[in-house]
Amino acid sequence: MKLNLFSKIFIITFVIFLSVLFIYMYELRESQKNSLLKNIEIKANSLGDTITFINSDNMIIDDEVKILESLLNYVTLNKDIQNLVLSKKDDYQLLVKPNGWSQLENKLKEKRLNNSIKKSIFTDEIVYRHKYPILFSGIQWGFLYFELSVDEYNEQLKEMNKQFSILILIMLISSFFISYILARIISKPIIKLNNISNLISKGDLSQRVDIERKDEIGTLANSFNNMVENLEKSQNKLKNYQLDLEKEVEERTKELKELNDTLELRVNSEITKRQEQEQLLIQQSKLASMGEMIGNIAHQWRQPLNALGLVVQNIKFAYDFDELDDxxxxTSIEKVNRLTKNMSKTIDDFRNFFKPNKEKIAFNLDKIINETLELVDSTFENHNIDIKKDIEKDIKVFGFPNEFLQTMLNIMNNAKDAYIENNIVNGKLHLKVNKSTDFAHVTIRDNAGGIPKDIRDKIFDPYFTTKEEGRGTGIGLYMSKIIIEQNMNGKLISESIENGTIFIISLPLYKD
Structure with a gap:
């Protein structure tokens, strides 16, 4: 059912009034209820003060007989007290009722007693439970535990609820009439304005809103009338413009006829441009696919994972032979941290590999090479491969240190795999770093058996590998060549020697 504006305003206003009303009444009721509870608490404290005052002398001298007689008389005369417990600190607890007294076998725990309306500890009745401490000169002698009748409290609460019900009914009726009046005042001019708007929308621009008020609605009516007048003037101008437009269309038609003669040439030109853009998009798509492919070669984590495994194995061996010390x-934890950090960097390096907007920085070759050696050190030691270093320090180049480190890892891992596949015992890898006038040179020489002649020209081709399926993708040397030659303006070559292979990396020296 679709509601009109009057109904919507009435319902919203009425709901708001009711919400405010019920919140107010709820808070007021809770406040009155707390006030009644406060009165009971005051009464309980007054009873405790009176009992303590009457029995102060007897309590000081611990005259238990007189204390008990006084409590029995007091409880008998005071109908509000259902049960009264006198507890002497670290001693006995007496339960006093209007019909007698007894000593409690199970003592009440003082910490569990609180001031509230709850079920009695001794009967099934609902009572007000109150704990009153007995103090003499600031020292606690014991405490009184009252269970007071809540009949008066319930009567007062019942009367209060009755008054609140009457008040709610009165305010509910008042809210209904106030909401009706407000909805009438607000919706009437808006409905009138809506009816005039419908007539104007059908083309009758002579209509005007007849609302004479000095508030915002009156201002809105005047603005609406001014808008209609302006619209009527604009319509008249539009008719004049239509005549002028017809003439202009005739002139434009003649121009279009002339343009139509040269349209074929222009279309061909646009098609050529479109084809060039499509070729560019195809190239970008290829680069995106290459980026996805590079993301898939994250399995090159194998080497650092193997190194991690060897570190853990070394820790186990050290533990077995009682050589495990701080x-x-x-040292092992530091190596593990370096390996995991490098693994994280490797993913970022591969994913950013073909992005053109990478920032080059100056870095020392010896630092990156030493980091590479630290990553492969345990793996090479495990396979009895000796690494001989001849590194000239403070040779600085300009490029991407992480990608250069990945290139070194690719070449050295290939050498390690060759040692393993060819069953080379006591392998030796010679690593040399030096510089010439304009270039830095990194030479990696191995004696792993060399590269067969029939595949020497293919080692830098993408997806070419001699390894069995699952152990290589054929992308490592291809990536390394792109890193050195395209990204860092250097040169990467490979030469075969007797029983081995040489890889030479040449990079331009960094000059301030």
Missing amino acids: QFMD
């Missing part, structure tokens, strides 16, 4: 653990 220095060995610190």
Whole structure:
């Protein structure tokens, strides 16, 4: 059912009034209820003050007989007290009722007693439970535990609820009439304005809104009338413009006829441009596919994972032979941290590999090469491969240190795999770093058996590999060549020697 504006305003206003009303009444009721509870608490404290005052002398001298007689008389005369417990600190607890007294076998725990309306500890009745501490000169002698009748409290609460019900009914009726009046005042001019708007929308621009008020609605009516007048003037101008437009269309038609003669040439030109754009998009798509392919070669984590496994194995061996000390653990943890950090960097390096907007920085070759050696050190030691270093320090180049480190890892891992596949015992890898006038040179020489002649020209081709399925993708040397030659303006070549292979990396020296 679709509601009109009057109904919507009435319902919203009425709901708001009711919400405010019920919130107010709820808070007021809770406040009155708390006030009644406060009165009971005051009464309980007054009873405690009176009992303590009457029995102060007897309590000081611990005259238990007189204390008990006084409590029995007081409880008998005071109908509000259902049960009264006198507890002497670290001693006995007496339960006093209007019909007698007894000593409690199970003592009440003072911490569990609180001031509230709850079920009685001794009967099934609902009572007000109150704990009153007995103090003499600031020292606690014991406490009184009252269970007071809540009949008066319930009567007062019942009367209060009755008054609140009457008040709610009165305010509900008042809210209904106030909401009706407000909805009438607000919706009437808006409905009138809506009816005039419908007539104007059908083309009758002579209509005007007849609302004479000095508030915002009156201002809106005047603005609406001014808008209609302006619209009527604009319509008249539009008719004149239509005549002028017809003449202009005739002139434009003649121009279009002339343009139509040269349209074929222009279309061909646009088609050529479109084809060039499509070729560019195809090239970008290829680069995106290459980026996805590079993301898939994250399995090159194998080497650092193997190194991690060897570190863990070394820790186990050290533990077995009682050689596990703090220095060995610190060294192993440091190596593990370096490996995991490099693994994280490797993913970012591969994913950013073909992005053109990477920032080059100056870096020392010896630092990156030493980091590479630290990553492969354990793996090479495990396979009895000796690495001989001849590194000239402070040779600085300009490029991407992480990608250069990945190139070194690719070449050295290929050498390691060759040692393993060819069953080379006591392999030796010679690593040399030096510089010439304009270039830095990194030479990696191995004695792993060399590269067969029939595949020497293919080692830098993408997806070419001699390894069995699952152990290589044929992308490592291809990527390394792109890193060195395209990204860092250097040169990467490979030469075969007797029983081995040489890889030479040449990079331009960094000059300030």
